[in-house]
Amino acid sequence: MKRVIVGLSGGVDSSVAAYLLKQQGYEVIGLFMKNWHDDSVTISDDCPWLDDSNDAMLVADKLGIPFQTVDLSEQYKERIVDYMFEEYKNGRTPNPDVLCNREIKFDVFMKIALDLGADYVATGHYCRKGSLEKDGETVYQLLSGVDNNKDQSYFLCQLSQAQLTKALFPIGELTKPEVREIAKAQDLVTADKKDSQGLCFIGKVRLPEFLQQKLKPKEGLIVEIPKSLESFSVEMPEFESKIDELQFLAQKPHYQVSEGKVVGKHQGAHYFTKGQRKGLAVGGTVEPLFVIDTDVDENVIYTGQGHSHPGLLKRVLFVNNDELHWVRADLALKTNDSMEVMARIRYRQKLGKATLYKTRDGLFVEFENQQSAITEGQFVAWYLDDELVGSGVIS
Template sequence: MVKKTVVVGMSGGVDSSVSAYLLKKDGYDVIGLFMQNWQSEPGEVCTSEIDFKDASLVCDKLDIPLHRANFSQEYWDNVFEEFLSEHKNGRTPNPDILCNREIKFKSFLKYAFTIGADYIATGHYASIKMSEIGPMLCRAKDLKKDQTYFLHEVRSSEFEKCIFPLSNLYKDEVRKIAKDIDLSVSNKKDSVGICFIGERNLKDFLGRFIDLEKGKILDEFGNNIGTHNGATLFTKGQRQGLNIGGIKNKQDLPWYVFDKDINKNEVHVCQGVDNELLFDSGLKMKKINWINEFNFEYPKTALLQVRHQHKPVKCTIVKESNKYNIKFEEKIRAVASGQSAVFYDNNVCLGGGIITETY
């Protein structure tokens, strides 16, 4: 029997490394692929080179070949420019979602087939369930690490050739496997920050691409109580970076962003983590990307998630002439335009879209 070939996206982290090990253990012919998707500036610490060395060490240990592909142009054109455009317009984009749609399940998929892949695999915490309408994206066993929120814009057809080896494992089990087989990355911390760009100071980084100007910070009554370095740097519910304190006749409570006016370059803030101004009853979106071809009738009830690891809330989806109106069963804190609203039926991820308005 001919072995099936799986190309694994090797990031240099513990999740993709253990994924490659498990696939080889299961009898697949495994090939590693490291994706370079960002060109570092001269003088910058090149995290991709560090990650590539880690991926190389793992592949040597597992005795599997490692390819390297440069998708930096595709990343710039299809992910980063949209990321910048959203920020310029005062919205809060999620580059991980764009990156999965455009790079990990498009550019990577195409490249993998040119080097002999029957399937691709990644270290995502998610699972695939086959059904009459095709493969369905479902939550992972480890709900704390579940990443289906970031995968909701990937098409069902692209999941047909995809394997998620970590679907039934908890993160601590993954690290234990890595330690048991003596992988060099067993204690490497999880990556955070902008997808493929890494941990950055957002102000300094965005300032290289967007003109940031100082502006007013206003309280809910319109009083000027501070100065910010660029309204686009702030999102609803944010506390960090405001540098407000010791204001006469104000309570000694933390301040939070509840709105911003990108045209006037103003940030609006209120006091108290549970301030009513931070909560919304619903949202609107222009389109919903349904992963599968569902024949829904509207209004439709579903579970709604507005952030990674956000507790799902029941909602009603109402289809209007040229948009969708999503009504929450209970108010949700800090829902921001530009973020993604993702819908679930129990553990099945149905799809989602970009929030254009909240109310």
């Protein structure tokens, strides 16, 4: 019997994952990861880790599998929380869920599992693992989940071949309603439990309060930039090469306070992210205001009216070499190569047609259609059919 250690989170998905593995004849052990101690910044009723760990224990008991808790809060603080503070301080918006999978679940946690003699680590992610033979080697594939509505391959976009080799995703072939049905049929305590929201394994966090632990509030201006700003209607110059054109289109605009009008005050530019609508507390505009950029050095938030404000829309983004990752290393582009893909810049976003262009310094991603609120620090992931083949941090 192969031994599988399941990351039991106290939710329905990982509960059913454990049940299915047991049905398939694996020796299953449940492990709950405790990643956080500070309850002062979590909205305690929404996802307290104590309730989750109790639910995980009850599920393990019901399934008749061994169960224990591992405390990874130190590693989580170092690798996820400190990184988040640093990114927000620099005016980027990190994605802790993607990082948590790469750094915690499929690294720290996986090492613990393998030390316990596990052959595999399993999670309740809605994605699938495939494999193919290439040049006499087995290559593993990260495939999207069958449930289009719940596909979570995006959150695993930073996994490596070594991590995929040891990973199992038992519910990837199922839809969410099917998972709940199985949980009900097995009388699992998590059958009707709401999906947790918020930070991976911390629960729902009040982000400003969370960030205020390190990043102090500081009053600054909210400036509205008009759609008629001259730089939005600059004519496209003639380019000598495709790369010159992409560089031009990927440029980050630099706004000045003098180009717009001051419409309010805020308590810290680093608490806001591009595309954000809530929390500005500015009324009296014809269309809702959206954040189109933040300047953390000058502590200014630039906003624009409406979904279609030109400051929100862009077709091209860039990923630096050191933040570029190929799940399928065998498909990695060489300098001057290009590849047609489907791509997304956030979870649950519909995949859109895009072309990758590899340069000496990194990778341009050119979308066929304009994208709203391309945000530095977030991940772009690209697919060939239903296989996620690579990703990178938007720079």
